[in-house]
Amino acid sequence: MEYYSTNDVNVKATLKEAVVRGLAPDRGLFMPERLTSLPQAFFNNIANMSLQEISFVIANTLFGDDIDSEVLKDIVYDTMNFEIPLVYINENRYSLELFHGPTLAFKDVGARFMARLLGHFNSKNSGTTVNVLVATSGDTGSAVANGFLGVPGVRVFVLYPQGKVSKIQEAQFTTLGQNITAIEVNGTFDDCQALVKNAFMDSDLNAAMKLTSANSINVARFLPQMFYYFYAYAQLAKRGQDLNNIVFSVPSGNFGNICAGLIGKAMGLPIKRFIAANNRNDIFFKYLQTGKYEPKASISTIANAMDVGDPSNFVRILDLYKHSHSSICADISGCTYTDEQISETLATTYSKEGYLLDPHGAVAYRALLENLKSDETGIFIETAHPAKFKDTVERIISDNVVIPARLEAFMKGKKESVKMPATFSIFKNYLLSKA
Numbered sequence: 001m002e003y004y005s006t007n008d009v010n011v012k013a014t015l016k017e018a019v020v021r022g023l024a025p026d027r028g029l030f031m032p033e034r035l036t037s038l039p040q041a042f043f044n045n046i047a048n049m050s051l052q053e054i055s056f057v058i059a060n061t062l063f064g065d066d067i068d069s070e071v072l073k074d075i076v077y078d079t080m081n082f083e084i085p086l087v088y089i090n091e092n093r094y095s096l097e098l099f100h101g102p103t104l105a106f107k108d109v110g111a112r113f114m115a116r117l118l119g120h121f122n123s124k125n126s127g128t129t130v131n132v133l134v135a136t137s138g139d140t141g142s143a144v145a146n147g148f149l150g151v152p153g154v155r156v157f158v159l160y161p162q163g164k165v166s167k168i169q170e171a172q173f174t175t176l177g178q179n180i181t182a183i184e185v186n187g188t189f190d191d192c193q194a195l196v197k198n199a200f201m202d203s204d205l206n207a208a209m210k211l212t213s214a215n216s217i218n219v220a221r222f223l224p225q226m227f228y229y230f231y232a233y234a235q236l237a238k239r240g241q242d243l244n245n246i247v248f249s250v251p252s253g254n255f256g257n258i259c260a261g262l263i264g265k266a267m268g269l270p271i272k273r274f275i276a277a278n279n280r281n282d283i284f285f286k287y288l289q290t291g292k293y294e295p296k297a298s299i300s301t302i303a304n305a306m307d308v309g310d311p312s313n314f315v316r317i318l319d320l321y322k323h324s325h326s327s328i329c330a331d332i333s334g335c336t337y338t339d340e341q342i343s344e345t346l347a348t349t350y351s352k353e354g355y356l357l358d359p360h361g362a363v364a365y366r367a368l369l370e371n372l373k374s375d376e377t378g379i380f381i382e383t384a385h386p387a388k389f390k391d392t393v394e395r396i397i398s399d400n401v402v403i404p405a406r407l408e409a410f411m412k413g414k415k416e417s418v419k420m421p422a423t424f425s426i427f428k429n430y431l432l433s434k435a
């Protein structure tokens with residue numbers, strides 16, 4: 001199957017080209033040319049299938065033409081080897097816990113899949129090093145760095161805004177060594193993202209070295225996130241729940257996660273509607289209200305992985321809905337919450353329900369509390385373990401948060417980073433010195 005650019009349907013790429021390039025040559029994002037509907041028999045049987053089995057059916061539908069089925073199966077089974085439980089909270093509300101992977105955040109799914117796929121594509125032209133550039137507002141860096149750690153022929157440069165990610169997050173990508181380099185940028189996440197985007201467009205850099213992106217602009221990162229929407233459905237089916245009015249509430253930053261869910265719906269997953277839950281970075285919320293997309297500088301919040309002022313996957317949503325504002329509004333509603341509202345939800349849910357949210361999950365859960373109708377079944381995506389935001393969460397709940405052993409282990413490593421201003425020419429020269 002081919003992939004086309006959101007800027008021009010005539011700009012096409014194979015899966016391998018799309019994965020290796022990241023961004024299309026015309027700066028568009030790649031989209032799959034066909035969204036094949038999954039057969040009814042698959043849905044009839046889905047309650048009896050494991051996460052790995054479900055994921056493989058979807059992966060095979062998307063990538064089956066381009067990768068040998070046994071290889072694809074290995075990649076999928078190796079990527080999806082941790083639990084993603086659907087946890088009942090109250091009334092008609094559930095949490096889809098996506099924090100049981102190696103770095104305790106949902107980005108493990110896409111990052112691990114992409115690392116394995118790129119490793120597979122690159123194994124055939126051994127000798128050439130692929131350089132992965134990734135801008136992170138927190139969790140992307142750790143998931144990507146850990147997903148790619150030790151993958152032969154791949155080097156990873158993680159750019160992050162100095163002082164704007166939590167200590168635990170920082171430890172997860174600055175202490176690894178080997179093929180992982182952390183770059184500490186004196187600026188915001190948007191500055192980091194701009195440095196990376198400019199690098200992909202720079203002809204000197206592209207002539208000197210092979211560059212690719214592991215942000216959710218990469219099809220190999222964003223599409224696999226669809227797996228767990230189907231698995232959530234399977235778990236509801238297994239519990240014998242009503243499957244007619246399912247609503248997903250997704251804490252959104254760059255909109256890769258929700259976009260994967262929307263594509264899942266387009267491939268036949270019966271989801272009634274989505275809620276794009278935002279912190280104070282309300283660009284998408286405003287778009288829903290006004291039909292105008294006006295990117296802004298990002299605002300720092302306690303749900304910092306969603307501090308995005310110009311969500312890169314917005315163009316994919318436009319493309320999927322053929323630029324129709326009314327079609328987008330029919331499937332997606334929005335909401336935006338302040339730090340005070342996020343804190344209040346987190347504290348109340350902990351004291352009343354005994355369920356500890358992380359600040360991002362709290363945004364999505366609040367959206368269900370405020371918007372879900374009584375005949376709907378609401379699933380919010382709990383995108384990270386609360387211990388990843390220990391200081392913030394402890395301050396809010398006035399209680400201790402136990403750090404899982406896996407996270408603790410990262411904190412013991414020695415931090416190493418390259419400090420840099422948010423100036424493209426300096427970043428460019430640094431990369432050239434590594435070519």
Ligand SMILES: *Cc1c(COP(=O)(O)O)cnc(C)c1O
Binds near residue numbers: 305360
């Ligand atoms: C990245 C991230 C988000 C936002 O996901 P997008 O796909 O960028 O919308 C939400 N929560 C957490 C914890 C994240 O790391």
